[in-house]
Amino acid sequence: MDSAVLSQFRSIIGDDQVLDSAEDLSVYAYDGTATLRVAPACVLLPETVQQVAAIMTVAHSQRLPVITRGSGTGLAGGAVPVEGGIVLCLVRMDRIIEVDEANLAMVVEPGVITQRVADAAAAAGLFYPPDPGSIKISTIGGNVANNSGGLRGLKYGVTRDYVMALQVVLADGQILNTGTKCVKDVAGFTLKDLFIGSEGTLGVITSINLKLIPPPAAKQTMIAHFESMTDAARTVSEIIRHKIIPCTLEFLDRVTIGCVEEYVAIGLPLDVEALLLIEVDGHPAEVAEQAAEIERLAGEHGAREVRRAHSEEEATRLASARRTAFSALARLAPTVVLEDVTVPRSELARMVSHIAQVSERYGVKIGTFGHMGDGNLHPTFLTDERDAREMGRVEQAMREVFEFAVELGGTITGEHGVGLAKKPFLPAAIGPVAMDITRRLKADFDPEGILNPGKIFD
Amino acid sequence: MSGTAEKGGGNLLRSLDYSVLQQCMHCGMCLPACPTYVETLRERSSPRGRIAMMRAIADGDLETSRVFAEEMYFCLGCLACQTACPAGVDYATLIEQSRAQVEASGVLDRGQRRLVRTLLLRWVFTSRRRIKLLAKALYLFQRSGLRRVVRASGLLWLLPAKLRDLEPLTPEIQSTFTRRLYEQRYRSLNPTSPRFRVGVLSGCVQDIAFSHVNADTIAVLQVNGCEVILPEAQQCCGSLHAHNGDLASARDLARANIDAFSTEEGGVDAIIVNAGGCGSHLRHYDRLLADDVEYAGRAAAWSQKVRDICEFLVEIDFRPPPASPDADVLRVTYHESCHLKHGQGVSAQPRRILESIPGVELTELAEADWCCGSAGIYNITQPEMSMKLLDRKMGHIGDIRPQVVATGNPGCVIQIEHGLRLKGLSARVQHPVSLLAAAYERSRVEAAQRDFSPESLIVEGS
Numbered sequence: 001m002d003s004a005v006l007s008q009f010r011s012i013i014g015d016d017q018v019l020d021s022a023e024d025l026s027v028y029a030y031d032g033t034a035t036l037r038v039a040p041a042c043v044l045l046p047e048t049v050q051q052v053a054a055i056m057t058v059a060h061s062q063r064l065p066v067i068t069r070g071s072g073t074g075l076a077g078g079a080v081p082v083e084g085g086i087v088l089c090l091v092r093m094d095r096i097i098e099v100d101e102a103n104l105a106m107v108v109e110p111g112v113i114t115q116r117v118a119d120a121a122a123a124a125g126l127f128y129p130p131d132p133g134s135i136k137i138s139t140i141g142g143n144v145a146n147n148s149g150g151l152r153g154l155k156y157g158v159t160r161d162y163v164m165a166l167q168v169v170l171a172d173g174q175i176l177n178t179g180t181k182c183v184k185d186v187a188g189f190t191l192k193d194l195f196i197g198s199e200g201t202l203g204v205i206t207s208i209n210l211k212l213i214p215p216p217a218a219k220q221t222m223i224a225h226f227e228s229m230t231d232a233a234r235t236v237s238e239i240i241r242h243k244i245i246p247c248t249l250e251f252l253d254r255v256t257i258g259c260v261e262e263y264v265a266i267g268l269p270l271d272v273e274a275l276l277l278i279e280v281d282g283h284p285a286e287v288a289e290q291a292a293e294i295e296r297l298a299g300e301h302g303a304r305e306v307r308r309a310h311s312e313e314e315a316t317r318l319a320s321a322r323r324t325a326f327s328a329l330a331r332l333a334p335t336v337v338l339e340d341v342t343v344p345r346s347e348l349a350r351m352v353s354h355i356a357q358v359s360e361r362y363g364v365k366i367g368t369f370g371h372m373g374d375g376n377l378h379p380t381f382l383t384d385e386r387d388a389r390e391m392g393r394v395e396q397a398m399r400e401v402f403e404f405a406v407e408l409g410g411t412i413t414g415e416h417g418v419g420l421a422k423k424p425f426l427p428a429a430i431g432p433v434a435m436d437i438t439r440r441l442k443a444d445f446d447p448e449g450i451l452n453p454g455k456i457f458d
Numbered sequence: 459m460s461g462t463a464e465k466g467g468g469n470l471l472r473s474l475d476y477s478v479l480q481q482c483m484h485c486g487m488c489l490p491a492c493p494t495y496v497e498t499l500r501e502r503s504s505p506r507g508r509i510a511m512m513r514a515i516a517d518g519d520l521e522t523s524r525v526f527a528e529e530m531y532f533c534l535g536c537l538a539c540q541t542a543c544p545a546g547v548d549y550a551t552l553i554e555q556s557r558a559q560v561e562a563s564g565v566l567d568r569g570q571r572r573l574v575r576t577l578l579l580r581w582v583f584t585s586r587r588r589i590k591l592l593a594k595a596l597y598l599f600q601r602s603g604l605r606r607v608v609r610a611s612g613l614l615w616l617l618p619a620k621l622r623d624l625e626p627l628t629p630e631i632q633s634t635f636t637r638r639l640y641e642q643r644y645r646s647l648n649p650t651s652p653r654f655r656v657g658v659l660s661g662c663v664q665d666i667a668f669s670h671v672n673a674d675t676i677a678v679l680q681v682n683g684c685e686v687i688l689p690e691a692q693q694c695c696g697s698l699h700a701h702n703g704d705l706a707s708a709r710d711l712a713r714a715n716i717d718a719f720s721t722e723e724g725g726v727d728a729i730i731v732n733a734g735g736c737g738s739h740l741r742h743y744d745r746l747l748a749d750d751v752e753y754a755g756r757a758a759a760w761s762q763k764v765r766d767i768c769e770f771l772v773e774i775d776f777r778p779p780p781a782s783p784d785a786d787v788l789r790v791t792y793h794e795s796c797h798l799k800h801g802q803g804v805s806a807q808p809r810r811i812l813e814s815i816p817g818v819e820l821t822e823l824a825e826a827d828w829c830c831g832s833a834g835i836y837n838i839t840q841p842e843m844s845m846k847l848l849d850r851k852m853g854h855i856g857d858i859r860p861q862v863v864a865t866g867n868p869g870c871v872i873q874i875e876h877g878l879r880l881k882g883l884s885a886r887v888q889h890p891v892s893l894l895a896a897a898y899e900r901s902r903v904e905a906a907q908r909d910f911s912p913e914s915l916i917v918e919g920s
Contacts, residue, residue: 019500021525022521022523022525023526023529024500024501026510026511026520027501027502027504027506027510027511028501029510030484031484032483032484032485032486045499071486071489072484072486073485073486073487089501091499094499134486136487136490137487137489137490138486327544327546330485330546334480335480335483336483336545384480386476386480
């Protein structure tokens with residue numbers, strides 16, 4: 001990188017916050033996505049919005065690509081740099097500015113770890129529901145930029161549903177404030193929604209106003225065993241048809257169950273096709289009633305057994321079956337590719353059996369688990385990136401899985417984002433009109449094309 | 459080629475089984491568990507970042523540079539990342555191999571560093587005789603009044619800064635080491651028909667500065683029906699060497715220990731360790747000697763037998779000390795040694811033991827498993843980061859003000875005692891087995907008092 005530009009950055013954020021050694025560049029070359037790696041030209045770690053704005057002004061005038069990131073845990077390559085690009089790492093912007101109990105809101109900087117958001121809300125007797133799998137290390141800024149989901153999506157929605165206002169530094173360094181703490185606000189277009197899920201292609205989010213809600217008073221956890229995937233899927237549909245919205249409705253397939261049991265030995269049955277983890281929460285009376293109803297419905301639709309947790313400890317143990325699913329699979333192979341196709345709930349059984357067929361046809365090991373309640377599946381491909389032939393088969397298998405999801409009226413990604421990994425599949429998923437509008441929006445917000453170029457679309 | 463060329467031939471990271479490196483899927487779940495990442499927020503000071511650099515070196519994309527070398531030694535080696543890792547990355551092997559690579563490359567070589575390393579790793583800590591000799595000299599310095607004179611005179615300022623800072627971290631050397639305690643008292647107390655026959659590792663620092671902990675370890679084992687042997691030919695476990703890039707010495711010591719414990723007649727059922735750092739390393743002799751044709755099999759058998767003392771006591775269903783009318787309430791908290799928790803997965807057992815002791819009120823310490831900054835010789839080599847971590851630990855201890863901080867590793871004891879002194883906190887630091895041994899001893903005395911009337915004692919004593 002041009003040394004004059006580097007010294008400009010140094011004068012903005014200080015010498016020690018500009019990294020450009022070969023070692024430093026090599027460790028910002030990746031995010032949480034398998035196999036993708038590109039070293040940037042420099043890494044900048046600003047601490048204030050003014051610094052971000054000043055950096056963007058320089059980058060804009062020099063037409064330098066800027067890749068914004070937090071902890072780098074994304075699973076679609078959204079934070080993988082481009083050659084010659086600047087990594088704008090916001091982990092030092094990690095202050096919780098305000099917990100506003102009167103308005104049930106919280107103002108945070110983008111580098112705050114999501115778990116801290118949840119903890120700060122809980123400390124005030126409130127609840128921040130979105131809980132992506134990486135909650136312990138993902139940043140809230142990254143969550144907003146990717147519109148992250150989590151296990152509670154079915155009942156509580158996703159990150160988007162909790163963003164009331166944003167402060168965003170635009171490509172040319174201007175600062176935009178969009179949204180307010182007001183529950184009702186229809187003054188003009190809801191611009192904040194454009195930035196949620198835009199993966200750093202439209203602006204740099206520098207402050208977030210989050211909505212908080214009162215926490216549920218009670219919770220009941222249960223686990224149901226099924227000998228057929230169809231029965232499990234039908235049970236899910238029945239629960240929802242009976243107007244019960246559990247806060248968690250997760251499933252594990254046979255491959256995943258086997259791996260989990262081998263890894264943590266919590267007494268899961270090895271002779272079942274599917275396992276549902278169900279949690280209902282709310283008022284204690286309502287929770288008891290819904291739990292009984294779910295038990296009845298599962299029994300009527302082929303559940304071999306339904307186990308209810310009788311203590312907090314048992315609930316944690318049952319829930320750990322789902323929580324350790326990814327770890328249990330990840331231990332089995334050198335390269336693990338975690339996907340997140342999503343289909344309408346009514347099509348779940350077909351999607352899962354299609355994944356199993358694909359796995360067999362291509363000779364690729366795939367474990368599937370996910371959020372059955374909202375149709376969001378995580379087929380996990382176990383492979384080895386050094387084996388070029390197998391990687392070829394993995395790509396073929398993935399393509400078929402994506403195509404089938406779209407065919408069923410679903411989508412290529414439920415919560416991970418498009419980034420680089422899903423880019424080739426986006427046009428087929430959203431169609432030419434949506435692609436055209438997306439490109440026009442991008443050209444308006446970022447005429448020089450410096451914000452996370454090459455992500456989502458070309 | 460620049461000054462970072464690899465001396466000593468070969469690239470140890472390249473010779474490593476690549477799948478160990480590849481197992482890291484850079485998901486980032488280790489970041490919040492890593493003390494150096496949390497303090498610096500720098501990716502290169504995270505486990506994921508360090509592994510990425512190792513992999514780049516193995517791939518030939520990066521040289522074994524000074525920056526890399528310094529980062530490898532900035533790592534605490536606390537292994538908290540291994541507990542956090544979903545994919546089961548063997549970070550312990552990676553960091554050991556990387557430090558060996560750093561030493562082979564010579565990028566950190568300077569006269570003074572080389573001299574200190576040779577002196578400590580190759581000369582002092584390869585011979586128990588020399589360790590004890592040095593300890594005796596230190597003991598004389600500490601107890602003769604010479605230390606007081608030196609401290610008061612300001613003579614310490616003549617020493618190089620690093621050595622000067624070392625002085626308050628030097629443990630108090632005991633007058634009697636483990637071997638003599640064993641011969642004088644414990645050997646004769648071995649049960650006649652034991653449930654188990656176990657060998658105790660006396661360690662280096664534990665032996666010279668905490669021989670009473672070794673004595674307590676032997677005592678609680680005997681109370682629980684174990685015959686305890688203390689193999690004479692045992693050496694330093696070699697963790698100091700392995701963690702500092704000297705794998706050759708580490709292997710020599712491992713072989714010597716395997717020989718020492720197996721020549722004892724009939725062998726042992728378990729090898730008992732009471733220092734988290736040593737135990738974590740002893741458990742990995744199998745890995746360390748995997749390529750040793752002669753020793754690989756014996757090392758594998760050895761690793762199966764290694765147990766932390768608390769782990770072993772719980773495993774054999776230890777006898778809880780009986781309730782005592784004289785047991786005062788003792789407010790205890792437990793600090794987890796990194797290598798006990800993350801290196802060996804021993805976490806619940808020490809708490810079980812503490813909770814079994816009459817009078818003990820166990821209060822959880824916030825971030826109990828966050829490194830205290832001791833980390834072997836880290837508090838000497840990286841004083842700045844070490845002090846940050848010690849401050850963090852003291853903050854949590856200050857919040858609950860316990861009477862005792864229980865912990866299972868001598869390095870942590872020295873570091874936490876140092877921190878307590880600095881902060882003016884009055885807690886004492888003890889190994890859980892010392893509290894257990896004291897409870898057993900109290901119940902033994904009480905039983906003796908019940909059995910003998912005061913009159914009979916006078917008659918016997920006269």
